[in-house]
Amino acid sequence: MATTTDPAITRDELQLATRNHGFPLEILRHDITPIGLHYLLVHYDIPDVHPDAWSLEVRGAVHEPVFFGLEDLRRRPPTRVTTTMECAGNGRALLGERPISQPWLVEAVGTATWTGVRLADVLDEAGVSDDAIEVLFTGADRGVEGGEAQSYARALPIAECRRGDVLLAYEMNGMPLPPQHGFPLRLVVPGWYGMTNVKWLTSIAVLREPYHGYQQDTAYRFRSGPDDPGRPVSRMEPRSLMLPPGVPDFLTRRRFLRSEPVELTGRAWSGQSPIASVEVSTDGGATWARADLGPERSRYEWRRWTMRWNKPEPGEHTLMCRAVDALGHAQPTDESWNYGGYANTMVHRVPVTVTA
């Protein structure tokens, strides 16, 4: 992976930025992200999967391999889970020394309601061996990455697979999965970064040994440099975002608002311990005030926060917000760098111009 300290974005990064889709921050007003506005990261191409020809194989360290068709799964009692999902690379393009990859600023997030069957039930049906340690999920999407031809594949520890809220999902927001979100079936693991939620599933393999594929051992690790094996990226770190107040300038996205009281609002989430508080600064980080937190609707769904800004004085300001979780982990003021550019959760800054 190449890195650069040049703030300018390369052609390769632009090609990724125009293909993949960010979440427009004004859509933070919606509890559930409307279809087409959830962030989207596709490693290779969106595969062309025909549901009649599709089946899911569950194999490996199981009593016996099982095949499921889409209708087999849809006939079972459905489970619904609402969760916030974020790309592990969110914040990458804010880094001073930037890995060349999908150049997200802060917009790689969304919240959806997924409908499907519990992974645990499907695994039980196949009969998982007592010595299983991981489950490998493989998608229909194929390409080359790091010089290696591959189908996208990621493994998940067996304990996570047994959680009641981990789904094999066939609907998003009450509609059949759109092609770009994994039609006909995807994995949904609430609380984990997006790469875990394998799309376009074709096979599930129960493993007795750790998986060492590209997306596990090379990508998606917190590494200090190319020779550091690092540690795996897993659950989402605490983050908050602010709905940019006022109106934007088309080109710079700078915000303009009037010198009158305004309600600042946004969302906060964490895949680790629950959100304990959100703090807001209207003076560029000199002072911070605690925002009001909305209800926790479900464990891995973002929470709304609000704070009234009573005295926006005419001039230039930088608004900021930061989340703190129940273990006291707070978003850092400065960047959190690692070689792959993962989980840079530095506080969200929104520059605004207040007019008289």
Place this chain on the structure above:
Amino acid sequence: MATTTDPAITRDELQLATRNHGFPLEILRHDITPIGLHYLLVHYDIPDVHPDAWSLEVRGAVHEPVFFGLEDLRRRPPTRVTTTMECAGNGRALLGERPISQPWLVEAVGTATWTGVRLADVLDEAGVSDDAIEVLFTGADRGVEGGEAQSYARALPIAECRRGDVLLAYEMNGMPLPPQHGFPLRLVVPGWYGMTNVKWLTSIAVLREPYHGYQQDTAYRFRSGPDDPGRPVSRMEPRSLMLPPGVPDFLTRRRFLRSEPVELTGRAWSGQSPIASVEVSTDGGATWARADLGPERSRYEWRRWTMRWNKPEPGEHTLMCRAVDALGHAQPTDESWNYGGYANTMVHRVPVTVTA
């Protein structure tokens, strides 16, 4: 508007590229673009329109002003139109000297089926004055552009407004308009570039004099420089795109395919005269062969093209395609530059590596 000859993309451009959504080229396989994969360009913010509080005003040079609620419009016999829509800025980021704006490469396109009422019927109901020359459409989206605070607004010549296929649309692909595509009501003018299709409509004003607003007289004009008033951007120029064959490299998006016969395919469209032919080159433009054209499904809907590449020899190749319309207008081999970076329809190039 600033321009640059630096191939690197600026932070301002990146902010736009991560907010706005391109069409992933593999989705050229679908006749109708699935929800969430149609290109999306939002000038300001996606406005928060509550349908119960919303109404559409038709005013100006009419017999008497009329107000419509959403249910008023939905109760009428619906009209459906399928059309390909493209952003006027498509191809901008391929220019050698690039205006700083949304940096599209070639992916600002999509095809949708819109359902709504005929604009002509609504205008008839209000009673358009005989001396009306244009109709001004204003959206609920507000922001600053070129230093000017504005609601997005564009005017259309009265003759175009009388076409039977120009709609006030409330559905996209059979679903209520998503927020990002203009909920609750948008204009759809088949054949014209995207900026014409005003979203989040709040008012329609019939005019006796030409409209001179920012989006008419400053933006969306073919200009040779900042002092040239130029001529307006209107209908889509002929363009074809190729579905990139083989599989991609994640980072570079370069395509890899085997040395065996492959069907090349893509789409072509024009808002001017109909597509007459599509030509394909597999040798970087040295020779061109005519592709097979699929049926014209409706006038402003893209047409599929296909061509068999019989002998992909191992090595590096640049595949190219170009459309020619019934008047003989062909996509140029080189860029078509103008100050705003509109309608750069230079031939689509797809670099591929053929492996043995």
